[in-house]
């Protein structure tokens with residue numbers, strides 16, 4: 001009887017992937033710059049969508065567009081059966097006028113890809129190109145998710161509601177991955193942490209109603225302005241006294257409007273603000289505390305408070321096991337020193353959180369600040385002057401592909 005010896009098949013090294021991504025940089029940068037010139041805002045991004053569809057078709061893929069928003073999905077089917085990995089890029093710009101002086105600056109007045117979502121699309125398309133040439137290495141499939149409306153419009157929610165993840169049980173998505181570019185980190189570094197990585201963001205709208213009158217006779221009116229002032233300060237005391245510093249919250253009153261001139265007590269003061277938390281428990285507790293502070297201070301002065309807390313994006317929570325996996329894939333791709341654990345979450349918010357509520361996964365921050373630039377003065381994401389260091393895009397494209405190749409290796 002003879003036995004056939006089994007030989008372990010070595011995994012393809014990931015180092016060649018980065019070189020292959022670098023070879024794709026002309027196409028990646030061309031797409032990035034075309035998108036950068038024509039930013040669109042919100043849930044309807046017709047020009048961007050058309051460009052993404054055309055690029056996917058060039059790869060031989062069959063893009064599907066959303067029915068309610070201008071989303072695009074496409075599937076890269078592996079050679080062998082297996083689960084689905086979601087790779088996500090957001091596509092929307094911001095309402096800010098660009099002042100970078102770049103040759104490919106925005107041609108749309110008052111709109112700019114100031115959060116780098118143009119780079120996200122270009123990196124994912126680069127990753128898709130790398131993967132489309134490596135289908136034989138995939139057991140399962142990659143679902144490419146191009147979403148509109150990340151900047152406060154909840155674009156991911158529409159795609160989930162349209163059934164993006166409704167897949168046969170054998171093909172169900174078992175992981176999701178996204179990259180966010182950032183000038184807060186050195187070019188080419190991969191920054192991530194397990195657990196909460198970004199905050200939940202909810203919004204305060206408050207009207208404090210008193211009784212208007214003559215400013216010389218406050219006793220005959222009910223002045224809402226000191227009530228508003230007390231609430232602003234009491235909310236800050238509430239955060240420091242009621243919230244565990246190791247499970248933090250930020251409450252910022254960012255807009256106060258009341259009165260018209262020096263001799264009139266107004267009837268109403270309007271306020272707006274934002275609430276950031278990194279756990280659902282603190283989130284719920286802070287909402288209740290804000291309500292109590294507003295009601296109590298208004299009652300103390302005989303005013304009425306109409307408080308509305310608008311629920312925004314939930315906490316972006318990276319799955320611990322998948323974060324460890326991405327850390328090792330990243331280290332293999334760009335070296336251990338370039339994969340950096342984040343000490344703390346960022347208090348910004350992200351609607352990839354909605355995907356991560358359904359599928360375990362992770363989001364990473366890809367550094368795009370050139371060496372030698374001062375981190376204290378480099379324009380940050382959302383600035384009208386932010387410039388993303390383009391060499392980072394090769395790392396992003398390769399990382400998308402590397403995560404997919406390793407996750408869907410079928411072993």
Ligand SMILES: [Zn+2]
Nearest residue numbers: 115117150180
């Ligand atoms: Zn963003």
